[in-house]
Amino acid sequence: MSTALQQTDKPLAALKPKKKKQWQSYALMFILPSFLIYTLFVIVPTAGSIYLSFTSWDGISEDMRYIGFANFVEIWHSPRVHNALKNTLVMTISLVVLENIAAIAMAILVDKVRWFRNLFRSIFYFPTLLSGIVMGFVWAMILNYNFGVFNQILDAVGLGSWVVDWLGNPKYAMLSIILSTVWKGAGYYMIIYLAGLQGIPPELNEAASIDGANGFQQFRHITFPLLAGSMTVCMVLSMISALKIFDQIAVMTDGGPGFETETLTYIIYKVGFGELRQGFGTALAMVLFLIIMLITVIQVKFLRKREVQM
Amino acid sequence: MYKKSVTALSATLLAATAILSACGSNNNASNTANNGNNTAATNAPAATTDAKKEVQFSIGYASGDPATKEAIAEAVKAFMEANPNVKIKDISETSSAAYLDWLKTKDAVGEFPDLVEIRDTQVFADAGKIVELPADLAELFDNPPQVDGKVWNAPMSVNVPQGIIYSKKAYADAGITELPKTYDEFLAIQEKLKASGITPLVVGGKDIFHMGFWVNKFLIDDVYSKDPDWNSKRTAKTVSFTDANVVQAMTDFKDLFTNYVDKGWLSTGDNQTASILVAGKAAQLYSGTWMFTQIQEADPSFEFGFYAIPDREGKVNVIGLPSPAGWSLSAEAAKDADKTEAIKDFIRFFFAPEQYAKYLASINAIPSTKEKVTYETGEQMQVALDLIADPNVTKSLAINNWWGDNLIPPQFRNWFYKLLQDLVVKDENVTDYMKQADTEYDAQVKANQQ
Numbered sequence: 001m002s003t004a005l006q007q008t009d010k011p012l013a014a015l016k017p018k019k020k021k022q023w024q025s026y027a028l029m030f031i032l033p034s035f036l037i038y039t040l041f042v043i044v045p046t047a048g049s050i051y052l053s054f055t056s057w058d059g060i061s062e063d064m065r066y067i068g069f070a071n072f073v074e075i076w077h078s079p080r081v082h083n084a085l086k087n088t089l090v091m092t093i094s095l096v097v098l099e100n101i102a103a104i105a106m107a108i109l110v111d112k113v114r115w116f117r118n119l120f121r122s123i124f125y126f127p128t129l130l131s132g133i134v135m136g137f138v139w140a141m142i143l144n145y146n147f148g149v150f151n152q153i154l155d156a157v158g159l160g161s162w163v164v165d166w167l168g169n170p171k172y173a174m175l176s177i178i179l180s181t182v183w184k185g186a187g188y189y190m191i192i193y194l195a196g197l198q199g200i201p202p203e204l205n206e207a208a209s210i211d212g213a214n215g216f217q218q219f220r221h222i223t224f225p226l227l228a229g230s231m232t233v234c235m236v237l238s239m240i241s242a243l244k245i246f247d248q249i250a251v252m253t254d255g256g257p258g259f260e261t262e263t264l265t266y267i268i269y270k271v272g273f274g275e276l277r278q279g280f281g282t283a284l285a286m287v288l289f290l291i292i293m294l295i296t297v298i299q300v301k302f303l304r305k306r307e308v309q310m
Numbered sequence: 311m312y313k314k315s316v317t318a319l320s321a322t323l324l325a326a327t328a329i330l331s332a333c334g335s336n337n338n339a340s341n342t343a344n345n346g347n348n349t350a351a352t353n354a355p356a357a358t359t360d361a362k363k364e365v366q367f368s369i370g371y372a373s374g375d376p377a378t379k380e381a382i383a384e385a386v387k388a389f390m391e392a393n394p395n396v397k398i399k400d401i402s403e404t405s406s407a408a409y410l411d412w413l414k415t416k417d418a419v420g421e422f423p424d425l426v427e428i429r430d431t432q433v434f435a436d437a438g439k440i441v442e443l444p445a446d447l448a449e450l451f452d453n454p455p456q457v458d459g460k461v462w463n464a465p466m467s468v469n470v471p472q473g474i475i476y477s478k479k480a481y482a483d484a485g486i487t488e489l490p491k492t493y494d495e496f497l498a499i500q501e502k503l504k505a506s507g508i509t510p511l512v513v514g515g516k517d518i519f520h521m522g523f524w525v526n527k528f529l530i531d532d533v534y535s536k537d538p539d540w541n542s543k544r545t546a547k548t549v550s551f552t553d554a555n556v557v558q559a560m561t562d563f564k565d566l567f568t569n570y571v572d573k574g575w576l577s578t579g580d581n582q583t584a585s586i587l588v589a590g591k592a593a594q595l596y597s598g599t600w601m602f603t604q605i606q607e608a609d610p611s612f613e614f615g616f617y618a619i620p621d622r623e624g625k626v627n628v629i630g631l632p633s634p635a636g637w638s639l640s641a642e643a644a645k646d647a648d649k650t651e652a653i654k655d656f657i658r659f660f661f662a663p664e665q666y667a668k669y670l671a672s673i674n675a676i677p678s679t680k681e682k683v684t685y686e687t688g689e690q691m692q693v694a695l696d697l698i699a700d701p702n703v704t705k706s707l708a709i710n711n712w713w714g715d716n717l718i719p720p721q722f723r724n725w726f727y728k729l730l731q732d733l734v735v736k737d738e739n740v741t742d743y744m745k746q747a748d749t750e751y752d753a754q755v756k757a758n759q760q
Contacts, residue, residue, distance in 0.1 A: 056760035060417055061437035067760050074753070079746075145574025146586060168515070168576025170735050254518065257576045258732025273418065274411035275721030276433065277757060 052282040059278030071283035080259060080267065081284065088243060088263040091178060095242035098182045100234055103189035104227070108219075110190070111197045121194075125187040132184070132247025139180040140252045143167050167253050170260045177248055177261055184248075185241065189234040196230030197223065232303040236296060243292050264288045362395040365652040367643060370416065370423030372409040373402040374517065374580060377603040381672035389659045396652045398425075408518065410720065424643035425653045431462050431634040432713055433720050440638040447654060450661055452680045455634040457713055463636035464657050467675035469707070470599045471628035471697045472523055473618040475690070480508050480593035481615075489615075493531075493562075493622045500570040503593045510570040512592035514580035521727040523596050524566070526629065526708040527619065528559035534706045535627040542715035545755055551744035560730065560740050567734045576731065588612045598629075599674035599694045616690035618697055630698050630705030634713055636678075719754035726750075 015023065053071055057064040075081050106124045110117055127135065142149050143166040151163045166176045200223060208218050246265045249255060255262035255270065262270075264284065272281025369386065373379035379402065386398050401423055403412060410430055416422050422439060434440045435457055448454060448461045455465075474496075481499075484506035490496040503510040514520040532555045533540050543549040550556070572578065572592050580597075581604075587595050588609040595601065596619075605614060618626045637657055643649045659665055663683045670677055671685040676698060687695065697703050710723040726747060733743045 056757065058433075058437065058758075059414060060434070060439055065760060070760060074757070140577070143577070145577050146572070146582070146591060165574045165577050168574060168735070254516065256516075256728060256731055257735045258728050260732075260735075270411070270724075271721075273414045274408050274724065276410075276414065277721065280757070 049282050049285065052279055053286045054283075055279040056277075057279040058276040059272060059281075060276065064279075067279070071280045072287075074280065075283060075287055080262070081264075083259055084262045084264050084267045087174065087261060088265075090174065091245060091263060092239060092242040094178045095181055095185070095245075096235055096238045098178065099186045099189055099238045099242075100231065102182055102186035103193050103234060106186060106190040107193035107197055108223075111194060124190055127184045128188040130184060132245075133251055135180065135184045136248040136251030139176070139183075139248075140167060143176055143252075168257050170257055173253050173257060173261050177245075177252055180252070181242075181245065181248055185238065189238060192230050192234050193227060196227045200226045228303070232300065235303060236299055239295060239299060240292060243288070243295070264291075363648070364395050364397065365648045366397040366399060367424035367649050367653055367656075368399045368401050368421070369425045369656075370400075370413070371402050371427035372429070374409075374519070375600055375604075375673070376581060377600055377607075377673045381669045384672075385660050385665055385669055386656075388665065389656050392659070393652075393655065396655070398656065408724070422640055422642065424640050424649060425656065426638055426640055427466065427636065428463055428638040429635045429711075430720050431638070432457050432717050434638070435460075435462050438641055441641050441644040443638070444650075444654060447657055450658075450680060451678050453632070454636075454678070455632045455713070457634050463634055463638050464661070465632065465634075465636040465678040467670065467673075468678050468698070469629050469631060469633060469711070470674070470676055471618055471630050471694050471703075472527065472596065472598045473616055473628070473694070473697075474594050474596055475587070475601055475605065475614055475616050476594045477587060477590070478613040478615055480506070480590070484508070484593070489617050490620060492620050492624045496619050497566075500566075504570065508590070509572045509592040511566075511594050511596065512572045512578065512583050512586045513567070513575040513596070514578050514583045515575040515731065516577055517580040518724050518727050520580040520583075520597075521731065522708055522710075522723070523598070524563060525727060525730060527596065528563045529556075529709055530627045530629070530704075530706045531621040531625075532556065532559035532562075534709075535621075535625070535704045538706065538712075539716060541709070541712050541718050544751060545715070545718075547752070551747040551751070552741055557740050557744055560733070560744065563730065564734055564740060568737070576735070584608045587614075599691055602674045602688065602690050603672060614690065616693045618693075618703070625704065626697065626700075626702070627704040627706055628697055629708060629711075630703070631707050632678075633707055633711040635711070719751070719758050722751055722754050725754075 052064075054066055054068060055064045056067045056070070106120075110120045110124065113120060130138070141147070143151075145151060145163075145165040145168065148166075150166065154160065154162050164172060166172045204222050204226075205218050208222055213221070244265050245263055246269065249261050249263060249266050250269075253261045255266050265288065268281050268284045268288065271277045271284065369382075371378075371382055373382075382402075383400065386400055390396060390398055401416070401421065409427075413422070413426070413434075417439065426440070428434050428440060431440075440462055442460045443454075443462055443464055447464055451461075451465055454461045454463065480503060484499075484502040486499055486502055490499055500510045513524065536555070537543070537549075540549060544551070567575070572586070578586065583595050583597065584601060584604040585608055586592050588605060599616075602616075605612060618628050620626050637660070639650065639653055643653060660669070661679050663679075663681055666677065666679065666683050667685045669675070670683060674687070674691045674694070676695065677683040698705070709726070710718055710720075712718070729743060729747060729750075732738070733740065
């Protein structure tokens with residue numbers, strides 16, 4: 001690597017100062033468009049958002065008053081935000097665990113199955129093509145208390161006593177959202193795990209098999225450790241996706257019943273757009289940003305340690 | 311200018327952070343400038359419009375109720391047929407679950423409608439988003455409500471009373487022969503219906519506005535009918551949600567929902583309630599006169615009646631006072647003379663007796679114009695009209711429809727309705743929850759004052 005760098009650097013370093021300056025100005029010209037776009041669409045709005053989070057702006061008027069840390073103090077004391085944070089964490093942990101378990105199981109299935117392999121891949125992957133909104137509408141219809149297919153099936157097979165309002169009962173609303181989101185998301189991670197599985201040399205399993213290892217032992221000691229790279233990617237992606245979950249909640253429960261399924265992203269929208277508190281909503285978005293950053297750093301650091309290089 | 315740019319970009323970041331791409335829209339009519347010059351649109355015959363310049367404006371309204379959406383869409387279509395040079399882009403979306411959210415989102419993405427139905431008039435007037443209704447339009451109406459001494463809206467209709475829409479068959483099957491004269495008699499009817507094997511009440515609690523029907527019935531009976539200035543007193547902290555009258559109202563609400571409401575009420579949308587009623591899955595629905603058309607369309611042979619629920623003393627209190635809501639001109643549209651003229655022409659067209667009667671008949675509404683407008687009404691609508699005409703019936707407003715000193719923080723309504731959902735599904739203590747309501751109300755008042 002160092003040799004390559006030296007070879008690349010040498011011609012520029014060897015240039016005369018005037019020529020060197022000319023090359024540097026060309027380089028700047030190439031960088032400038034990206035720099036401007038990034039500044040305009042990322043740096044400026046981010047700086048603007050940081051400023052907004054210290055105001056009481058309602059989102060529609062010209063009046064934008066600076067109120068210091070009042071929004072952050074309110075976030076710290078607000079039971080509604082605490083409840084949303086709790087819901088977000090419950091949902092995130094559940095989704096990360098369940099989506100990854102389902103994805104690994106599906107990946108192993110489509111890797112091992114001899115017949116209809118492509119059919120299974122398509123079936124498992126298809127839900128990921130749906131938008132969160134469409135998926136939310138579909139599941140809201142399926143789980144509707146009065147007209148939903150799910151309750152009608154339960155009724156038809158003699159399980160009428162199990163019929164409940166899946167999206168209106170606080171015991172089941174969160175679970176319904178989590179399971180329907182796993183149905184939608186697991187197929188995407190399955191593809192990543194499948195790529196990981198197909199990168200494992202078959203000789204390793206063959207050797208283990210000759211040594212007497214059974215299927216579970218092979219998975220435990222060969223497949224699972226060698227999937228660590230895929231797992232790092234999938235865990236981080238599913239965690240970020242779960243922390244930002246919004247569409248399904250908006251469509252399926254509107255954060256309800258009561259406040260039972262309100263998450264941080266959901267109240268950022270409700271507060272910012274519906275309750276005319278853009279300043280407070282932006283402060284919440286800043287807090288969410290910090291949470292995502294913190295968890296991602298910790299997660300990557302932890303997961304990287306257990307990756308196995310071949 | 312800089313401040314505005316930073317604001318717009320920051321709002322974009324907030325939206326991106328919250329992954330709100332799906333909440334956007336491809337509609338861009340609101341800011342699509344008209345191609346016209348200075349010729350106003352009129353209701354004149356099409357043959358004379360050849361010389362007129364093209365004008366385009368956008369329209370937005372709460373379209374959750376299918377009958378309302380259809381009625382307004384018909385008016386828009388008829389106007390464009392009569393005025394081919396005017397193109398009206400209807401950017402309304404079929405969800406009035408959170409109309410304020412929708413309007414605010416439209417504003418954030420630069421698509422605030424040129425002609426817009428406004429319900430939170432004070433909020434949008436204070437923000438400079440709407441302009442005063444032109445005097446020549448204001449004079450079409452009989453004493454339209456004013457905010458800050460100005461008329462901002464062309465009221466689409468007078469507030470109509472809400473009440474029980476009941477299946478005559480279910481009442482007959484349960485042996486109910488008389489309508490209730492007190493709230494306790496009403497509860498006795500619920501017991502009879504329950505005993506007959508039918509779910510007494512269907513509620514579309516998935517749509518937060520629908521929650522307000524019942525919440526406000528009890529608040530009006532126990533609070534607003536006796537003290538119309540209660541909201542301003544709450545803001546001044548001289549009354550409390552934990553006062554006996556409010557606790558009583560919310561206890562009645564909780565008991566009713568716990569005992570007599572369909573178990574799927576939290577996943578039932580407002581637009582599903584008519585189907586459940588006519589299918590015989592529930593005996594009654596508490597709603598407004600706009601539902602009559604939906605019910606008749608769902609099953610023309612379905613026989614139903616309508617009445618207002620009396621309070622415990624036998625008095626009848628209903629929604630029926632005027633409130634500042636209706637068509638408003640956006641401040642942006644008002645800067646364009648052609649657009650303003652076209653919008654004014656549309657408003658005149660909308661309220662012209664022949665056209666207005668169609669709108670009113672579609673949703674069983676009460677006219678707000680000075681000019682008398684009549685249409686054929688059914689027996690249920692006649693009950694509503696009698697309630698409005700009866701001087702012994704107390705007329706009031708929902709918690710969020712008061713204005714001036716009685717305006718509540720605009721964000722409080724939805725929060726309060728959600729709190730009450732929580733109260734019912736978790737079977738919690740009413741007084742404890744009302745303490746939370748006090749805390750939140752004060753916090754929101756404080757936040758709005760910052």
